[in-house]
Amino acid sequence: MREIVRTNNAVLITAIEALLKGAEIHHMVLDQNMSILEGSVGVLPRRVLVPDEDEAAARRLLTDAGLAHELRTGNG
Numbered sequence: 001m002r003e004i005v006r007t008n009n010a011v012l013i014t015a016i017e018a019l020l021k022g023a024e025i026h027h028m029v030l031d032q033n034m035s036i037l038e039g040s041v042g043v044l045p046r047r048v049l050v051p052d053e054d055e056a057a058a059r060r061l062l063t064d065a066g067l068a069h070e071l072r073t074g075n076g
Contacts, residue, residue: 001028001049004058005070008045012070016048016062023061025054 005016013029020027030047050058059071 002052002055003047003049003072004055004062005048005067006045006072007070008043010046012067013046013048016067016070019061019065020048020050020058023057025058025061026051027058 005012007013013032017027017029028049030049031044032046062068062071
């Protein structure tokens with residue numbers, strides 16, 4: 001799995017999930033339940049991961065959607 005986005009913007013995570021689901025790209029959002037531990041302050045970022053073989057397609061999809069500036073560089 002490769003991390004493609006890391007953000008604490010819950011709306012952005014929802015939008016990215018909708019795009020990936022619509023494109024049938026399997027993904028995982030990690031750390032979304034951490035708000036319980038952090039007190040719902042929103043300081044801990046959520047991470048979106050996709051399988052290695054879908055990374056290029058996911059990056060193209062998010063770039064085409066105008067979200068290239070949100071993409072992580074390198075290996076996460």
